[in-house]
Amino acid sequence: MTSPEPDRGAIGFAEKLLMLLDEGHFTATYKYAVLLSLMDLCLEQSTKHGAAPSMVTTRQLAEKVVEMYWPHAVAFGVGEESKERVLFQNRPLKDHSGGQAAIVREIVKFRSEHAPDPSATITRARHAKKKAFEGLVRRVEWKLVEMPLPRLQLIGEMETPFIYQINWDRTITKKTFNNWAGFDNAIRFMGPASEYLVQLAGLLRPLIQRQWAAMVARFNTDIVKDAELERFLFGVERISLAPVRNGLRDLQDGRCFYCESRLGDKVEVDHFVPWARYPNNAIENLVIAHSDCNQSKGDHLASADHVQRWAQRLDLDGSDGQLREIADAARWEKAPARSVGVARSIYLRLPGDIRLWQGKKAFRAIDRGALEVALSGGGIA
Ligand SMILES: [Zn+2]
Structure with missing residues (x-):
């Protein structure tokens, strides 16, 4: 594989x-x-x-x-x-x-x-x-x-x-x-x-x-x-991500997308594929995380574990899932195909000897097999 x-x-x-x-x-x-x-x-x-x-x-x-x-x-x-x-x-x-x-x-x-x-x-x-x-x-x-x-x-x-x-x-x-x-x-x-x-x-x-x-x-x-x-001209801060924050928070059951523990007051909307790599504000590319987790992630690419959960979320969402609901309620942009296309283009071309962001101060060797499986899933094929 x-x-x-x-x-x-x-x-x-x-x-x-x-x-x-x-x-x-x-x-x-x-x-x-x-x-x-x-x-x-x-x-x-x-x-x-x-x-x-x-x-x-x-x-x-x-x-x-x-x-x-x-x-x-x-x-x-x-x-x-x-x-x-x-x-x-x-x-x-x-x-x-x-x-x-x-x-x-x-x-x-x-x-x-x-x-x-x-x-x-x-x-x-x-x-x-x-x-x-x-x-x-x-x-x-x-x-x-x-x-x-x-x-x-x-x-x-x-x-x-x-x-x-x-x-x-x-x-x-x-x-x-x-x-x-x-x-x-x-x-x-x-x-x-x-x-x-x-x-x-x-x-x-x-x-x-x-x-x-x-x-x-x-x-x-x-x-x-x-x-x-x-x-x-190019900045990420220009568009407020506030309109989708609460919806995404509920979708994640009030937990941080990355460390999966409870979210407190200090939460941020994170671009799963970093803005520096590809500017994508579509709902599919947004997750909620602790500010600490978000800041630690910075412009790093998240590890295969996270990619798996991220892809699953899109996969489950199908044509009338919760992500779409959140987007529709906020009149927000939806772009599942584009979001996955970008993730595939970036992740599947990474050199084999680099490490990906796992959590605060933690990085993991790239797991190409897991990435390929995650990014070739059914609903997002
Ligand atoms: Zn966290």
Whole structure:
């Protein structure tokens, strides 16, 4: 019954990269800077036959990351001087008194001491202040070694190296790093990963840049209004899901769709197939969950268990079931065929070695057999 996982090369790689971008455990913008920097280094360092490099060094990465954050390390102007500041690139404190990522702090400090003119280029600063610039790159390199590099490829709480391998983990100390003979500064690409980064650069770059910008907008809502445009054009919050909330709650017997325990006051309507994957407000794609469960799920895809229950619900609903009643009462959109079609397209193409969201902080290996069975059911065929 289970078909073998197809060899999907670059597409399978891209699928994992999407999951990594959807991961919610990052509190700073480092993952975007590191991914874009790795991509740029792969593009820059092709062999004379055009092949992508098999490795880069942490030192090269650090230079690239400094380059990337350089223009961000000056005050963002909004026409009101009292509100101008360098944008936070780390989740801010509630009173907006802090929230700067360490790497950005380093660059801001360097710029204020050695290149105070906001229009100063990195090239000029690098040449004019060689020694100080060298120190900056070295400090940024340590930050990268310590923090994002050993944590970047964490998907669903599990280490999933699919882009690169490194010879240290998150327990590394500064002493080890500073021991030139003992620290292996290579970032070795996994098989064809560097080739994939080159092939996919045109698709991934705007996507990563957009997510990066969105995160910065979220961290700086007091002075950046850009978040509103995207929310206005594509945002999930535009349509209130309130009209179907009570109906769905009754349908689920007052229990959370995911953990199946009683719902309290804090409930949310969740998009079963995440909005980020496919924007679908049809009744079939909506479930009620605890806010905690919903927030933990985030943009993750739910595991086969959940898919089974979700598909069963559609299957049982047939042509005059409760879901339809709820939708009709609220004059809500119904789209069973589309909802299942989207779920099939996404779930049945997932690479076999990823994990799906099961519950708070819990992920499960993908069960392709169960997914195929669940998504081929009678009433929804
Ligand atoms: Zn729950």
